Amino acid sequence: MSLEPHPARPSVLISAAMSVDGHIDDAAPERLLLSSPEDFDRVDALRAAYDAILVGAGTLRADDPRLEVRDEARRAARVARGLPEHPLKVALVGHGGLAADLRLWQSGGAKLVLAPDAAVAGLRAELGERAEVVGTGAGLDPARVLDALAARGVRRLMVEGGGAIQSLFLTAGLVDEIQLALAPFFVGDAAAPRFAPPVAGAVFPQDAAHRMTLLGAQSLGDLVVLRYAARRADASRVTTADVDRMRLAIELSRECPASETAYSVGAVIVAADGTEIACGFSREGGDDKVHAEESALGKIDLTDPRLRTATIYSTLEPCSVRASRPHPCAELIRAAGIGRVVLAWREPALFVADCQGVELLEQAGATVVEIPALAEEARAVNAHLVSRS
Ligand SMILES: Nc1nc(O)c(N)c(N[C@@H]2O[C@H](COP(=O)(O)O)[C@@H](O)[C@H]2O)n1
Numbered sequence: 062m063s064l065e066p067h068p069a070r071p072s073v074l075i076s077a078a079m080s081v082d083g084h085i086d087d088a089a090p091e092r093l094l095l096s097s098p099e100d101f102d103r104v105d106a107l108r109a110a111y112d113a114i115l116v117g118a119g120t121l122r123a124d125d126p127r128l129e130v131r132d133e134a135r136r137a138a139r140v141a142r143g144l145p146e147h148p149l150k151v152a153l154v155g156h157g158g159l160a161a162d163l164r165l166w167q168s169g170g171a172k173l174v175l176a177p178d179a180a181v182a183g184l185r186a187e188l189g190e191r192a193e194v195v196g197t198g199a200g201l202d203p204a205r206v207l208d209a210l211a212a213r214g215v216r217r218l219m220v221e222g223g224g225a226i227q228s229l230f231l232t233a234g235l236v237d238e239i240q241l242a243l244a245p246f247f248v249g250d251a252a253a254p255r256f257a258p259p260v261a262g263a264v265f266p267q268d269a270a271h272r273m274t275l276l277g278a279q280s281l282g283d284l285v286v287l288r289y290a291a292r293r294a295d296a297s298r299v300t301t302a303d304v305d306r307m308r309l310a311i312e313l314s315r316e317c318p319a320s321e322t323a324y325s326v327g328a329v330i331v332a333a334d335g336t337e338i339a340c341g342f343s344r345e346g347g348d349d350k351v352h353a354e355e356s357a358l359g360k361i362d363l364t365d366p367r368l369r370t371a372t373i374y375s376t377l378e379p380c381s382v383r384a385s386r387p388h389p390c391a392e393l394i395r396a397a398g399i400g401r402v403v404l405a406w407r408e409p410a411l412f413v414a415d416c417q418g419v420e421l422l423e424q425a426g427a428t429v430v431e432i433p434a435l436a437e438e439a440r441a442v443n444a445h446l447v448s449r450s
Contacts, residue, residue, distance in 0.1 A: 198366030
């Protein structure tokens, strides 16, 4: 079991052009040109500065892009910097059925297709040598996509579309910057695809209460290019939902069989969409050694892709050393891939002199958030022990 941090996820730029009525294409089969020649050149310069360019299957089929750096001097400059001529070309697809004559396959540079695990074998058979195919777990979790790219050395990712892919990364709070070219015309068709369309059950962290920061506005002929710092979901902030879930964990801690030698702790693991994955409490199920976090983690499928973006709520700081088990809870949490830990109460020096659970988790790359306002409630469940410390 390792506490190594995961390689840093790449920074993410969404680059798009839209009409003044918010469409990124029209409903006709041919590609609608929104950008001007000057703007296409700006995008080419951007491509040359990135390690990878990503599009979804819809864009691949509708626009049939090559995803190349077109300008020869820019390609030469990349090579002089020790980079491949073109950034890695990445397609995010839900299933197979990618035409063999797509221009992407005929163009230069390495290609990577990311798809749910269930589609990988079929895509490998379909694509052969045209592209490497890698699984992203049960679905298309954008955090796992970034982890897969980070593992291939990608530090800067440019997402070119389409709308569903824009929304996928934006609502996950994984976008650093948006560059949006505004084309001076209307599409005027409700059937035409729009920029970052709504996604059922997902919210954009860049809402009216959390406005993005304007980084610049550039006139390019009759277009204007807007640059915004997109708001990443702030994992270190305590939300109302965090408080509700910690209260649930405190309720669970009241279920613990009484003990004079161990704390009563409750834990809940929650997916990014708010779904509860598992919960547990100390000494659950007649095991007088099991910890709350350990019990909850023991109920999950460790291949569940939701774990990467899940939060574990524990009423007490996860333990850093154990006498009765080989792995402390801080280690089990990171081994499960959970990156956000919310706790109510730091462990006092009663059973161990200096619990290092928070430090261990942070060293391993997790975001640890405390809710001091609930510490007293979590502690009160253990009042019979704490009065001794
Ligand atoms: N986080 C947490 N949950 C529980 O349910 C607990 N009982 C504890 N206790 C702490 O875990 C460490 C020792 O574990 P062992 O008794 O050796 O298995 C120590 O830090 C206890 O205070 N923690």
